[in-house]
Every structure is written in structure tokens, then in C-alpha cells.
Amino acid sequence: xxxxxxxxxxxxxxxxxxxxxxxxxxxxxxxxxxxxxxxxxxxxxxxxxxxxxxxxxxxxxxxxxxxxxxxxxxxxxxxxxxxxxxxxxxxxxxxxxxxxxxxxxxxxxxxxxxxxxxxxxxxxxxxxxxxxxxxxxxxxxxxxxxxxxxxxxxxxxxxxxxxxxxxxxxxxxxxxxxxxxxxxxxxxxxxxxxxxxxxxxxxxxxxxxxxxxxxxxxxxxxxxxxxxxxxxxxxxxxxxxxxxxxxxxxxxxxxxxxxxxxxxxxxxxxxxxxxxxxxxxxxxxxxxxx
Numbered sequence: 132x133x134x135x136x137x138x139x140x141x142x143x144x145x146x147x148x149x150x151x152x153x154x155x156x157x158x159x160x161x162x163x164x165x166x167x168x169x170x171x172x173x174x175x176x177x178x179x180x181x182x183x184x185x186x187x188x189x190x191x192x193x194x195x196x197x198x199x200x201x202x203x204x205x206x207x208x209x210x211x212x213x214x215x216x217x218x219x220x221x222x223x224x225x226x227x228x229x230x231x232x233x234x235x236x237x238x239x240x241x242x243x244x245x246x247x248x249x250x251x252x253x254x255x256x257x258x259x260x261x262x263x264x265x266x267x268x269x270x271x272x273x274x275x276x277x278x279x280x281x282x283x284x285x286x287x288x289x290x291x292x293x294x295x296x297x298x299x300x301x302x303x304x305x306x307x308x309x310x311x312x313x314x315x316x317x318x319x320x321x322x323x324x325x326x327x328x329x330x331x332x333x334x335x336x337x338x339x340x341x342x343x344x345x346x347x348x349x350x351x352x353x354x355x356x357x358x359x360x361x362x363x364x365x366x367x368x369x370x371x372x373x374x375x376x377x378x379x380x381x382x383x384x385x386x387x388x389x390x391x392x393x394x395x396x397x398x399x400x401x402x403x404x405x406x407x408x409x410x411x412x413x414x415x416x417x418x419x420x421x
Contacts, residue, residue: 132157132192133324136176136218137201138166140287141232141279144317145198145324146171157190178204178214184221193225196324199267200232203259211256215263224271230323231267232316233260233278235309235333235376242307244333245377264331275323276331277316280376283397284313285404290349299361301371304343309335309376312391312400322385332381338393339375345394352402 133149135142138158146156146168156171163173174190176183178201191197199218203211215231222229237260238244239251252258264276283289288310292298311334319334343357350357382389391397 132195133198134191134195135159135198135200136187137199138163138168139200140284141282141313141316141320142198142200143168144313145320148317148321149324159187178217184217187218187221191221191223191226193223194227195223196228196230197222197226197272198230198232198320198324203256203263211259213259213263213266215266219266219270222270222272226270226272228324229267229270229272229274230320231264231274231276232320233264233276233331235278235280235335235374236372237261237264237278238333238374240373242373243375243377244309246332246380248333250331268329268331273327273329275326275328277320277323277381278331278333279311279316280309280333280335280374280378281311281372282313282316283310283394283401285401287313288398288401289345290353290398290402293346293349293355293358294353298346298358300342300346300358301373302360304346304360305341306371306373307339307375308342308345308372309339309374309378310394310397311335311378312389312397315387315389315391315397318390319382319385319387322387326385328381328384332384333376333378334381335376335378336389336392336394336397337379338395340394345398348394349398352399 132155134157136159138160146158149156150170158171159174159176161177163175206212236257237250239253250261252261268274
């Protein structure tokens with residue numbers, strides 16, 4: 132069985148890939164009724180409700196392969212806490228494989244990142260992510276950590292925030308941003324669950340680019356002006372990032388060829404998928420991007 136803990140934007144796509152091959156899938160979420168996964172077993176798991184962790188323990192069979200993509204949780208003081216120790220304690224000791232979706236944020240302010248780059252967390256949030264990675268890799272199972280760059284695709288990414296008028300460039304927009312299309316990340320994650328590769332690896336497409344370059348590309352597709360500039364204090368940590376990520380090594384090791392090697396293929400696909408969903412949606416129908 133494959134257990135997908137925290138089945139969200141990426142996890143749902145991983146689940147569909149597994150189900151399409153006839154593999155058994157257990158998908159967990161705080162709100163499983165929002166998942167559209169015919170053939171999967173859905174289970175409510177809420178870290179604020181200990182009884183649901185007992186349900187998870189009972190549901191996991193020996194030899195299970197696990198995807199852990201549960202994000203950091205807000206604590207009572209406005210900070211973050213890592214649910215990884217609680218989740219991993221639910222896994223049977225015979226668990227065969229655990230893949231954890233982390234983030235390139237663990238590299239802190241490092242500009243050039245590849246498979247040899249060690250973590251350099253600067254903030255409590257980044258430090259918690261490194262701790263989650265360490266917990267995963269220290270378990271009695273075969274484990275691999277994927278550190279995705281900015282994840283984009285239908286309903287998510289710069290094209291969405293530009294269309295809403297929410298995107299702002301950092302100064303002149305010369306900061307570099309690396310990305311990965313959600314479908315390519317799902318393919319890599321799928322392969323990682325079945326692989327015996329271990330360690331922690333950065334994940335990105337083949338085209339790190341300056342923010343202004345990508346914004347100009349989106350502006351042409353959307354028929355809108357370039358977004359205005361903002362100063363660093365006005366932007367989130369993610370929007371202030373300046374990082375070039377080389378994720379080619381793990382793609383080679385997992386034998387995955389990216390369908391969207393650059394944003395020039397990925398963003399038009401996301402826009403086309405969004406248009407298709409909008410056109411086919413009937414009144415009252417459930418929309419996954421809503």
C-alpha cells in the first residue's frame with residue numbers, strides 16, 4: 132500500500148498516478164471530502180485531534196510506502212511547529228519507504244544550489260524543515276527527501292497572482308527564482324516512492340530565471356502590464372528569494388524526464404488547464420481550483 136499523508140496540491144496528483152496503475156492508495160487530509168480520488172481509501176487525519184492519529188496507526192499495514200507532505204503547522208503563539216515526529220510515530224516499524232517533500236527554503240540565503248549544497252537555515256521555520264528532514268532520514272526505513280523549488284501549475288503560481296493583481300516585483304526583478312511544475316514534481320515523487328535512492332535532493336526545472344523575465348512572459352500571455360515593484364520588507368520570504376537551483380541529478384537518478392523543463396512550457400499548460408476547467412464547469416459543480 133501507498134499512504135499519502137497530507138494529500139494536497141501535489142499529493143493528489145501523486146495519488147492519481149498510483150491509482151492509474153491499479154496500486155492501493157490511502158490518502159489522508161484534514162478535509163478528505165475535498166479530495167477527488169475514486170478508488171482510494173480516504174482518511175481524516177487532524178494533528179489537533181489525537182484520535183485521528185490512532186485511526187492512522189490502525190490503517191497502516193506492514194510494508195507500507197509513505198509520502199509525507201504535511202506542511203508545518205501554526206502554533207498557539209503565531210509561530211510554527213513540525214508535525215513530523217507525531218506522524219512518523221504512527222508508522223509501523225516495518226514501513227518500507229518514506230519520501231518527504233521539504234523545500235529549497237532550507238538553503239537559506241545560498242544563491243547557487245545543487246545536490247552538493249548543504250542546508251543553511253536562517254529562520255526558525257527553515258530550521259524546523261531541516262529537523263523534519265533529519266527525523267525522516269533517521270527512521271528504520273529507506274528514506275528520501277525532495278526539496279522542491281517554487282511549485283506551480285494550474286491554479287497556482289505567478290500567473291495566478293498576476294491575474295489577481297497581487298504580484299509585486301522585488302525592486303528591478305533581477306532576483307532569480309527556480310520553479311518546478313506540479314506534474315513534474317508528482318512524477319519525481321512517484322518514482323521516489325518506488326526507488327531505493329536515499330538522501331536529500333533539490334528539485335527544480337531546467338530554467339532558473341529572473342522574476343522580471345517570468346513576469347514579462349506572463350504579462351504577454353495574460354495581456355496585462357508588468358507588475359509594480361515593491362521593497363523587500365513589503366514581500367514574503369518566498370517573494371524575496373534569490374536562488375538558482377540545479378535539480379538535474381535527482382531527475383537522472385530517478386530516471387524522470389521533465390514534461391515541463393522550463394516555465395515557457397509549464398505556464399501555458401497551466402493557463403490552458405485552467406481555461407478547460409472553467410469552460411467545462413457546470414453550475415454547482417465542485418471545482419478543485421476553487
